[in-house]
Amino acid sequence: MAVGAELHARGWSLATSSNYSVTLDRQPLRLLVTASGKHKDRLTEADFVTIDDQGRAVADGAPKSSAETMLHVVLARAADAGAVLHTHSVWGTLLSDRFASQQQLTISGYEMLKALPGVTTHETAITLPILPNTQDIGAMAQDLERLLATAGQKSEGSPPLSAFLIHKHGLYTWGADLDAARRQIEALEFLMECEGRRLMASV
Amino acid sequence: MAVGAELHARGWSLATSSNYSVTLDRQPLRLLVTASGKHKDRLTEADFVTIDDQGRAVADGAPKSSAETMLHVVLARAADAGAVLHTHSVWGTLLSDRFASQQQLTISGYEMLKALPGVTTHETAITLPILPNTQDIGAMAQDLERLLATAGQKSEGSPPLSAFLIHKHGLYTWGADLDAARRQIEALEFLMECEGRRLMASV
Amino acid sequence: MAVGAELHARGWSLATSSNYSVTLDRQPLRLLVTASGKHKDRLTEADFVTIDDQGRAVADGAPKSSAETMLHVVLARAADAGAVLHTHSVWGTLLSDRFASQQQLTISGYEMLKALPGVTTHETAITLPILPNTQDIGAMAQDLERLLATAGQKSEGSPPLSAFLIHKHGLYTWGADLDAARRQIEALEFLMECEGRRLMASV
Amino acid sequence: MAVGAELHARGWSLATSSNYSVTLDRQPLRLLVTASGKHKDRLTEADFVTIDDQGRAVADGAPKSSAETMLHVVLARAADAGAVLHTHSVWGTLLSDRFASQQQLTISGYEMLKALPGVTTHETAITLPILPNTQDIGAMAQDLERLLATAGQKSEGSPPLSAFLIHKHGLYTWGADLDAARRQIEALEFLMECEGRRLMASV
Numbered sequence: 006m007a008v009g010a011e012l013h014a015r016g017w018s019l020a021t022s023s024n025y026s027v028t029l030d031r032q033p034l035r036l037l038v039t040a041s042g043k044h045k046d047r048l049t050e051a052d053f054v055t056i057d058d059q060g061r062a063v064a065d066g067a068p069k070s071s072a073e074t075m076l077h078v079v080l081a082r083a084a085d086a087g088a089v090l091h092t093h094s095v096w097g098t099l100l101s102d103r104f105a106s107q108q109q110l111t112i113s114g115y116e117m118l119k120a121l122p123g124v125t126t127h128e129t130a131i132t133l134p135i136l137p138n139t140q141d142i143g144a145m146a147q148d149l150e151r152l153l154a155t156a157g158q159k160s161e162g163s164p165p166l167s168a169f170l171i172h173k174h175g176l177y178t179w180g181a182d183l184d185a186a187r188r189q190i191e192a193l194e195f196l197m198e199c200e201g202r203r204l205m206a207s208v
Numbered sequence: 209m210a211v212g213a214e215l216h217a218r219g220w221s222l223a224t225s226s227n228y229s230v231t232l233d234r235q236p237l238r239l240l241v242t243a244s245g246k247h248k249d250r251l252t253e254a255d256f257v258t259i260d261d262q263g264r265a266v267a268d269g270a271p272k273s274s275a276e277t278m279l280h281v282v283l284a285r286a287a288d289a290g291a292v293l294h295t296h297s298v299w300g301t302l303l304s305d306r307f308a309s310q311q312q313l314t315i316s317g318y319e320m321l322k323a324l325p326g327v328t329t330h331e332t333a334i335t336l337p338i339l340p341n342t343q344d345i346g347a348m349a350q351d352l353e354r355l356l357a358t359a360g361q362k363s364e365g366s367p368p369l370s371a372f373l374i375h376k377h378g379l380y381t382w383g384a385d386l387d388a389a390r391r392q393i394e395a396l397e398f399l400m401e402c403e404g405r406r407l408m409a410s411v
Numbered sequence: 412m413a414v415g416a417e418l419h420a421r422g423w424s425l426a427t428s429s430n431y432s433v434t435l436d437r438q439p440l441r442l443l444v445t446a447s448g449k450h451k452d453r454l455t456e457a458d459f460v461t462i463d464d465q466g467r468a469v470a471d472g473a474p475k476s477s478a479e480t481m482l483h484v485v486l487a488r489a490a491d492a493g494a495v496l497h498t499h500s501v502w503g504t505l506l507s508d509r510f511a512s513q514q515q516l517t518i519s520g521y522e523m524l525k526a527l528p529g530v531t532t533h534e535t536a537i538t539l540p541i542l543p544n545t546q547d548i549g550a551m552a553q554d555l556e557r558l559l560a561t562a563g564q565k566s567e568g569s570p571p572l573s574a575f576l577i578h579k580h581g582l583y584t585w586g587a588d589l590d591a592a593r594r595q596i597e598a599l600e601f602l603m604e605c606e607g608r609r610l611m612a613s614v
Numbered sequence: 615m616a617v618g619a620e621l622h623a624r625g626w627s628l629a630t631s632s633n634y635s636v637t638l639d640r641q642p643l644r645l646l647v648t649a650s651g652k653h654k655d656r657l658t659e660a661d662f663v664t665i666d667d668q669g670r671a672v673a674d675g676a677p678k679s680s681a682e683t684m685l686h687v688v689l690a691r692a693a694d695a696g697a698v699l700h701t702h703s704v705w706g707t708l709l710s711d712r713f714a715s716q717q718q719l720t721i722s723g724y725e726m727l728k729a730l731p732g733v734t735t736h737e738t739a740i741t742l743p744i745l746p747n748t749q750d751i752g753a754m755a756q757d758l759e760r761l762l763a764t765a766g767q768k769s770e771g772s773p774p775l776s777a778f779l780i781h782k783h784g785l786y787t788w789g790a791d792l793d794a795a796r797r798q799i800e801a802l803e804f805l806m807e808c809e810g811r812r813l814m815a816s817v
Contacts, residue, residue: 016218016398102406115782202814225598296601504724544725579736580725
């Protein structure tokens with residue numbers, strides 16, 4: 006809940022956008038996900054829903070979970086995520102549009118990259134895939150599964166995939182636990198702000 | 209009151225600018241409006257005035273309501289607003305000037321648009337009319353009534369009008385209740401920041 | 412003290428820069444001024460000094476008042492200031508440099524101008540003189556007296572001078588009381604951010 | 615600890631980046647350094663480690679000190695630092711890259727420079743050396759010792775070296791005590807933001 010308030014204060018989770026999840030159990034899969042349409046600066050326990058591997062609420066009468074719940078399920082299952090954070094920031098949105106035709110954003114050479122999993126030197130390039138936006142979350146979940154499968158194959162030598170962008174929509178990142186995911190979101194938002202301002206300065 | 213403090217903290221309501229209202233009753237119309245000239249970071253109950261459908265304070269000895277009170281009355285009456293928020297932000301001010309000759313600002317393709325009423329997909333374009341600024345609030349109120357009447361006619365298929373800009377002045381948005389209006393103001397300020405920075409980056 | 416903390420939080424009073432004063436008495440002149448070299452986010456009563464019309468501390472053993480104390484004295488005496496705020500902001504610094512050769516910055520057409528004294532319509536142009544910076548505060552105080560005398564003569568019809576910039580240094584504004592000065596500083600910082608970003612966008 | 619929270623809030627110490635130290639004793643040398651990998655917004659006493667002049671923890675079972683501990687040791691020993699602050703800010707990162715080929719960033723003419731040690735007038739130019747980034751902290755510590763030795767020789771007349779940048783990594787500054795280092799970091803971040811925005815505006 007404190008994480009929601011902080012991300013909101015930074016302007017990364019305005020207007021009830023964004024959603025977060027934590028993996029509670031793996032056998033069977035249980036995720037705690039933010040409910041739909043909540044202001045992120047004042048989350049309470051009642052604003053989280055426990056869901057199963059189909060994205061369905063486990064308890065009767067639970068509030069509707071976030072529309073993008075199935076993306077969290079895919080990340081927990083196929084990327085072994087312990088926690089997932091999704092933000093809508095200005096720089097993430099702008100870069101997802103600027104690099105939309107390349108379908109990916111590459112960031113390299115920054116010390117801050119070391120906050121991401123598997124990165125031990127600034128002499129690293131990470132690539133954030135940019136998925137097209139769609140209101141068909143089932144289709145987007147399939148895109149994501151494909152992405153994770155492909156990334157798994159070619160990841161030898163390079164850091165594992167730990168984040169992606171959705172076009173004019175926002176950023177997803179996941180980690181072993183909430184602390185890791187929070188560290189990654191701060192690092193990625195920082196890096197995107199650097200890249201965004203760098204591109205503006207070099208017009 | 210907390211909303212005022214937050215909008216002030218974000219720099220959207222500096223220097224006693226901005227005003228807010230909530231519709232208390234409809235038969236007869238009663239609005240609770242911010243009093244004139246108050247710093248928005250420390251509003252108390254005494255800084256709100258209950259007014260009628262002519263913008264007059266209902267109680268004797270009440271403080272003067274905001275100069276732009278009649279715009280709130282028009283929105284409550286003709287747009288069925290349950291709550292109205294008006295902010296003065298840097299990006300709103302800049303975009304209202306940049307697009308002044310077109311008399312409108314169009315924003316499209318962002319996921320964040322879904323925070324606005326009637327928007328269910330990012331594949332939407334919304335149009336914020338830009339009214340000329342004037343110190344004759346009566347004239348501006350008439351402009352606004354005309355705008356709402358016109359918007360009502362052509363809104364089939366497209367989302368209803370839920371916000372407008374005043375040139376080099378600021379943004380008005382209204383919703384069913386204060387939560388909706390707050391969600392909309394955050395979404396619109398976010399979208400205007402995206403558009404403003406995008407235009408700068410593509411000089 | 413709360414004003415200091417807020418201006419620091421907004422990044423307008425970093426690194427012990429800035430100073431503030433309030434006029435306590437006029438016969439004889441007594442000002443309460445911030446002591447030299449204090450961090451503005453944690454001012455206590457002990458960080459203010461009462462000074463006379465020569466800028467000397469009234470009490471023995473008082474801390475040294477701000478180096479720019481004499482500017483506050485001139486403003487209290489010759490501009491009838493009840494409170495003076497001086498900030499070092501990024502936008503004020505940049506604009507003071509960009510317009511240094513013109514020796515003034517003119518801002519016009521914004522609704523926010525109405526937060527300044529004597530301004531009743533957005534159809535107003537205000538001019539902020541830009542003084543050269545110098546470590547000789549006595550000389551700067553004389554420049555300021557001259558400026559106030561000149562402004563007094565030509566001010567018929569236009570709003571009175573209520574602020575000026577020092578080159579690559581910062582902004583001074585003064586008003587009838589601390590609330591007025593705070594309203595003005597917020598309005599001027601807002602307006603300078605608008606102008607600064609507008610200039611960048613129109614490169 | 616409050617300093618950590620504030621630097622984090624300003625976005626200068628995101629994602630467990632940055633590290634801070636205070637010199638506890640000089641004979642023998644003892645530094646209190648932030649432990650590795652801690653979020654800077656919630657430091658507690660347990661997140662600091664006391665180390666000796668080899669960068670080794672003095673107490674058994676202490677947490678691992680920051681990877682860059684040896685830079686703090688060099689600064690305490692060769693630059694007589696009483697406190698060292700290291701931040702990762704967007705503007706510092708961008709400028710370290712923009713001026714990488716010159717291997718230094720020069721800033722001049724700002725009143726804010728007076729917050730740095732040995733600066734008594736705005737008519738001063740300070741030079742921040744830009745070290746290449748490397749994961750070999752031993753090599754970087756040697757670079758730094760060389761830098762400090764060279765700076766010591768040529769510093770007559772000009773202010774002493776009190777800060778340097780690491781390429782695409784961040785800023786180090788040091789002072790007599792924590793208050794001085796904090797004043798310097800605020801001044802330098804302010805100055806870098808001014809220079810960064812100035813360069814963008816003059817494209």
